[in-house]
Amino acid sequence: MPLLAARAVTKRFGGLVAVHALDFEIDEGAIVSVIGPNGAGKTTFFNCIAGFYEIEEGEILLDGEPIHRLRRDQIAHLGVSRTYQNIRLFNNMTAMENILVGQHHHLHSTWIGAILGTRGVREDEDRAHVEARRLLRFVGLQGRGDTLASKLPYGDQRRLEVGRALANKPRLLLLDEPTAGMNPAETEQMTEFIRNLRDDLGVTILLIEHAMRVVMGISERIAVLDYGEKIAEGTPEEIQLNPRVIEAYLGRGSVAEVVAQSDPGPGSAASV
Amino acid sequence: MTAELTLARPTSRGSWRPTVRVGLLGGIIAVYLALVGIVPLFDERPLVNGVISLGQTALVLTMAGAGSIAARRATGGRGEVVAAGALAGAITGGFVTLLVILGAAVDLRAFMLNASPRLYDLLTFGLGVAGSWIPLVVGAAIGAAAGGLYVVPARFRTPVGWGLIAVVALGLFAGLLRTPLLTSGLSQVARFLFAPEGLTPIGAIIVFAVATAFNVARGPVAVGRRVSALPGRERRAVFVAGGVVSLLLVFVMPLALGGFFAQVIALVALYVLMGLGLNITLGLAGLLDLGFVAFFAVGAYTVGLLTSTAEFGIAQWPFWAAVPIAVLLAMAFGAFLGLPILGIRGDYLAIATLGFGEIIRILAGSDLLKGVLGGPRGIINIPKPIGVAPDHFLSGATQIYYIALVFAAIVAFVAWRLRASRLGRAWVAIREDEDVAEALGISLVQTKLLAYMLGAAFAGLGGAIFAGLVGSIFSSSIQLFVSINVAALIIVGGMGSIPGVIVGAIFLIGIPELFREFSEYRFLFYGIVLIAMMRYRPEGLLPSRIVRRELHVPETESPAGLPAGEPLGR
Numbered sequence: 117m118p119l120l121a122a123r124a125v126t127k128r129f130g131g132l133v134a135v136h137a138l139d140f141e142i143d144e145g146a147i148v149s150v151i152g153p154n155g156a157g158k159t160t161f162f163n164c165i166a167g168f169y170e171i172e173e174g175e176i177l178l179d180g181e182p183i184h185r186l187r188r189d190q191i192a193h194l195g196v197s198r199t200y201q202n203i204r205l206f207n208n209m210t211a212m213e214n215i216l217v218g219q220h221h222h223l224h225s226t227w228i229g230a231i232l233g234t235r236g237v238r239e240d241e242d243r244a245h246v247e248a249r250r251l252l253r254f255v256g257l258q259g260r261g262d263t264l265a266s267k268l269p270y271g272d273q274r275r276l277e278v279g280r281a282l283a284n285k286p287r288l289l290l291l292d293e294p295t296a297g298m299n300p301a302e303t304e305q306m307t308e309f310i311r312n313l314r315d316d317l318g319v320t321i322l323l324i325e326h327a328m329r330v331v332m333g334i335s336e337r338i339a340v341l342d343y344g345e346k347i348a349e350g351t352p353e354e355i356q357l358n359p360r361v362i363e364a365y366l367g368r369g370s371v372a373e374v375v376a377q378s379d380p381g382p383g384s385a386a387s388v
Numbered sequence: 389m390t391a392e393l394t395l396a397r398p399t400s401r402g403s404w405r406p407t408v409r410v411g412l413l414g415g416i417i418a419v420y421l422a423l424v425g426i427v428p429l430f431d432e433r434p435l436v437n438g439v440i441s442l443g444q445t446a447l448v449l450t451m452a453g454a455g456s457i458a459a460r461r462a463t464g465g466r467g468e469v470v471a472a473g474a475l476a477g478a479i480t481g482g483f484v485t486l487l488v489i490l491g492a493a494v495d496l497r498a499f500m501l502n503a504s505p506r507l508y509d510l511l512t513f514g515l516g517v518a519g520s521w522i523p524l525v526v527g528a529a530i531g532a533a534a535g536g537l538y539v540v541p542a543r544f545r546t547p548v549g550w551g552l553i554a555v556v557a558l559g560l561f562a563g564l565l566r567t568p569l570l571t572s573g574l575s576q577v578a579r580f581l582f583a584p585e586g587l588t589p590i591g592a593i594i595v596f597a598v599a600t601a602f603n604v605a606r607g608p609v610a611v612g613r614r615v616s617a618l619p620g621r622e623r624r625a626v627f628v629a630g631g632v633v634s635l636l637l638v639f640v641m642p643l644a645l646g647g648f649f650a651q652v653i654a655l656v657a658l659y660v661l662m663g664l665g666l667n668i669t670l671g672l673a674g675l676l677d678l679g680f681v682a683f684f685a686v687g688a689y690t691v692g693l694l695t696s697t698a699e700f701g702i703a704q705w706p707f708w709a710a711v712p713i714a715v716l717l718a719m720a721f722g723a724f725l726g727l728p729i730l731g732i733r734g735d736y737l738a739i740a741t742l743g744f745g746e747i748i749r750i751l752a753g754s755d756l757l758k759g760v761l762g763g764p765r766g767i768i769n770i771p772k773p774i775g776v777a778p779d780h781f782l783s784g785a786t787q788i789y790y791i792a793l794v795f796a797a798i799v800a801f802v803a804w805r806l807r808a809s810r811l812g813r814a815w816v817a818i819r820e821d822e823d824v825a826e827a828l829g830i831s832l833v834q835t836k837l838l839a840y841m842l843g844a845a846f847a848g849l850g851g852a853i854f855a856g857l858v859g860s861i862f863s864s865s866i867q868l869f870v871s872i873n874v875a876a877l878i879i880v881g882g883m884g885s886i887p888g889v890i891v892g893a894i895f896l897i898g899i900p901e902l903f904r905e906f907s908e909y910r911f912l913f914y915g916i917v918l919i920a921m922m923r924y925r926p927e928g929l930l931p932s933r934i935v936r937r938e939l940h941v942p943e944t945e946s947p948a949g950l951p952a953g954e955p956l957g958r
Contacts, residue, residue: 166827192829206820209813216810217817221829223810227838230809231802237809244810284829 117180119144119320120165120288125174125184127157127164127344134160136344137174142288147314147321149331151355152341153364158324159201161341162290165322166198167191178288193221197286199277201293201324207266211257211276214265215248218283248283255279255309271302275309282313289313291323295330303327307334332356340364407458407472411479414454418523419483421446422511425502426909431510433905435559436592437583443510445556447484447523448530454480455531459538466539470532477531484511484523492517547603554599559587564902568646638793642786650789654857656898657792658850659877663889664796664803665846666874671884671932672812673839674819676738679745681870682725683718683844685752687851690714692767692861693760700760700767707773711852718848719841726840730833733822745871753863766862773856788857795853799846803886806842815839816884847874873897880921882928891929 118141127135135157142148150158163169165176167188176184183191197218206214223244225237252261255275260268265276274294281289294310295303307330313319325331331338332352340348340355342364348355355361421427430442440448458476462469488508490496496503505516512519537545558565562582569578581591615626642650662684669675694703694710703710729740753763761767773791776782782790806812814835817825826832855861873896881892896914903910921929 168823168827187831188823188826189829189831192827198827200824204821204824206817206824208820209816213813213816217813217825217830218828220810220814220817225810227806227809227811227842230811231805233805241809280828 118142119179120322121177121180122161122165123175123177125161125164125176126172127160127169128172133344135164135171135341138341138344138346140339140346142320142322144287144320145314145318146336147310147323147334149335149338150322150324150341151326151328151331151338156341156364157344158341159292160344162198162292162322162324165191166196166290189221192284195285195287196290197281197284197288198290199274199281199292199294201296203270203273203277205265205273205277205280208264210262210264211252211268211272211279212245212248212261214276214280215251215283216244218280219244219247220284222283222285251279251283254282271298274298274306278309278313282317282319286319288320288322291321291325293324293326295325295327303330306330310334404472404475406461407476408479410454410458410461411476411482414450414476414480415483418447418450418480419487421450422484422487422507423500423502424912428502428504428507428510429909430906434583434586435556436587436589437585439589439592442560442586445559449556451477451480451527451530452534455534456537458531459535462535462538469538470535473535473538474528474532477534478524478528480531481523481525481527484527485520488512488517488520488523492520543604547600550603551596551600555587555592555596558595559592561902562586563905564648568644568649571646572644642789643781647785650785652898652901654785654789654792655901656893657789657796658853658857659874659893659897660796660890661792661799661853662847662850662870662874663877663881663893664799664886665843665850667803667843667878667884667886667889668806668815668846669839669843670875671878671889672807672815672819673836674815675836675839676734676875677741677840677843678738678868678871678875679725679741679743679748680843680847680874681866681868682745682748683721683847684851684854684870685748685866686718686721686844687714687848688855688861688865689752689761689767689851690717690848691852691855692770695771695855696767696769697771698767698769700762701769707771707856711849714852715845715848718851719845721848722841722844723837725844726837730836742868742871745868749863749866749868752866761863764863766860766864768860770855770859770861772859788853791856792853795849799849800886800890803846807884807886811835811838876918880918880928882931885928885930885932888928888930888932895929 120140120142122138122140125135125138125140126133138157138161140161150161152158160169164171164184167183167186167190171184174184175182178191178194178196181194183194183196186194206217209217223240225234225240229237249261252258255278257268257272257276257279260272265273268276274296278289278291278294291310295306298306310321310323311334314321323335335352337350338348338352338355339346340358340361342360347360347364348358350358426446427443430446431444433442434440435442435445455473455477459469459473462472487503488511491503491508508516512522515522537548563585566578566582566584569575569582581588581594583591587595615623618626641653662680665683666677666680669677669680691707691710691714693700694705694713695701695707697704725741725744729737729744732740751757752761755763757763772783772787774782774787776787814825814830817828817830818832818835822832854865858865877892877896878889879892880896881890882888895917900910900914903913
């Protein structure tokens with residue numbers, strides 16, 4: 117059984133069909149990318165999974181259980197975490213606090229316990245802080261924990277967002293353009309880091325990405341969206357040769373041209 | 389923005405425009421002070437008896453202020469600095485001169501009630517239009533004097549400045565300080581320093597001298613430096629001793645200073661209490677609740693109904709039995725009022741809660757509930773929390789002072805514990821971005837509702853103590869102004885900051901109380917202070933500090949569970 121399955125998911129905004137009858141599956145432990153031109157419905161699809169949008173038709177199943185009627189916090193409790201295309205950290209909280217908030221539902225102190233400062237609460241807090249510190253180190257932000265999130269450099273903010281998502285101990289991690297705005301060296305590190313997440317923690321990763329080097333480098337499978345519909349799905353090699361994908365990216369007429377160029381090496385076809 | 393940039397730029401040699409601008413601003417303020425009636429009204433009230441009145445002080449301070457701002461921004465030699473001060477002062481005074489001339493030609497009283505011949509006489513020392521030159525010259529002289537302070541070294545300027553501030557402050561509070569001194573056996577000192585109103589001339593000189601000398605000796609700084617130079621253990625001992633002394637002072641204060649101060653501080657403590665409550669809803673969770681007075685009303689009326697020995701009292705319980713019920717009931721109301729409006733965000737929430745506050749206020753005074761709550765006649769004869777004989781030292785305001793302080797301390801502790809807990813973090817996360825907070829697993833309904841209920845509980849406690857403080861509760865005590873005041877003190881103190889709430893309450897509740905004798909005019913300054921605060925220090929007086937935690941967490945060298953994935957290189 118796939119970890120996450122979308123069946124005929126449709127999301128409309130007024131007359132606009134942002135996602136249309138989308139079928140999609142991701143197996144436990146996989147790294148899958150969703151690509152497509154701007155406005156293809158990738159982020160909308162993420163928002164449907166994470167409960168930000170209510171879908172009009174179809175269903176989304178996690179471990180075979182429907183989650184598309186649940187609230188965001190309930191979906192998070194089931195082990196789905198996400199990051200955002202435009203970084204959305206809690207800017208007036210420190211990096212440490214951001215991660216502590218991410219652990220929210222793994223902590224158990226009640227408000228009365230917190231006021232009384234019971235032993236259980238103190239131990240809970242201590243554990244949370246140790247864990248937060250470890251996550252800071254894991255995402256490479258050791259020593260920056262007391263910095264306000266808004267004061268961190270851009271790349272660190274992206275990393276912190278991933279750290280915060282990991283604090284929820286997710287099974288499925290949705291990364292929305294994790295390397296956006298990064299220089300080649302940072303992109304390289306982030307790619308490596310994402311692979312480690314899966315290899316070391318066993319987190320299933322679904323990512324939206326524009327940088328084709330990243331997509332082709334780490335994805336086991338790729339789904340291509342255009343105008344809200346899935347136009348192709350397959351391994352990186354298959355996607356690079358798929359005429360519909362090339363058409364979606366480069367426009368009609370360029371297909372023949374590209375196909376005519378023999379031997380499209382990895383990353384060359386759709387590096388737009 | 390533009391103004392700031394222009395003013396920050398150093399004046400180029402020979403350019404008088406910034407100076408003129410400061411002068412114009414000063415002139416407008418001076419004319420305003422004269423026309424709103426501050427100058428004529430407080431001409432009767434001396435700052436230093438027989439030397440200068442409060443009304444005159446207001447004008448002098450405006451001129452001096454214009455002079456010193458202009459001088460500070462002026463560049464060039466000493467002469468130019470003094471001249472800049474003189475020019476700004478002269479322009480300020482010149483406006484007053486123009487007012488006098490205009491007033492002689494046209495009767496302004498049709499528009500400005502205070503533009504009377506008496507005002508013009510005051511402004512010209514009785515000479516009328518013939519003396520219209522006087523404010524101009526006086527302004528120039530005062531401006532030059534203020535400017536002159538900027539050509540002498542700072543080690544002269546600062547003590548003189550503080551000396552003058554001390555004279556003005558003590559002159560303002562003379563009446564308040566004189567009474568306790570008279571009653572506490574120091575009547576000789578009181579008569580020596582203070583006239584029936586304001587300082588005596590000798591008193592003013594002494595105050596000036598003491599404040600100046602204190603500053604020259606750099607008293608507080610030197611002490612602070614010496615303390616921080618001490619080794620850790622002794623330094624801690626100094627802090628502990630300081631804490632004990634301040635506690636003792638807090639304890640002794642109402643006994644030494646008398647009932648009025650006790651009452652003011654009790655009021656401040658009451659607002660601290662409610663401020664800490666709203667600080668949870670507004671400061672932490674970011675829910676702007678303008679109907680806060682509703683919970684205050686629930687707390688006050690509950691205590692009233694349960695304890696009153698007069699009409700409408702239903703149980704005649706002791707005060708202490710009624711307080712927990714009042715708090716719980718306020719909490720229940722918080723949940724009841726919170727549920728329907730949880731989905732409302734931001735500005736809309738403010739309007740919705742405003743509606744709730746008004747409903748409660750109108751209900752309290754309505755004919756519908758007159759038979760239960762007493763309407764405008766209210767519930768009277770609410771017993772004092774601690775029943776003592778009238779001559780006991782715990783009678784009256786002193787008792788309430790202690791009770792309010794103790795409760796404020798407890799509530800501050802509770803607020804502090806909550807802020808540091810997982811719940812406190814969840815509140816702040818919701819304030820920052822509620823969508824993201826929810827996606828991280830925080831239940832918005834539960835968390836927001838708790839913020840509402842706990843905030844309401846604090847307000848209910850405030851209401852309960854208020855009922856005990858006043859001994860009665862009337863529908864007229866339930867005012868929108870209470871909600872606004874509490875919100876304002878949080879914003880002025882610094883959103884989300886517990887010390888900020890305390891400072892905000894002292895600033896917005898305590899100080900206006902001390903200026904009682906200036907009646908409505910204190911609200912004029914209250915408003916000006918609020919505007920200035922938001923313009924120059926929008927984060928509040930004591931903004932909440934970043935909680936530094938990372939370095940306090942014990943190091944675990946072998947992270948369990950999570951194998952050391954190659955951290956992203958830095």
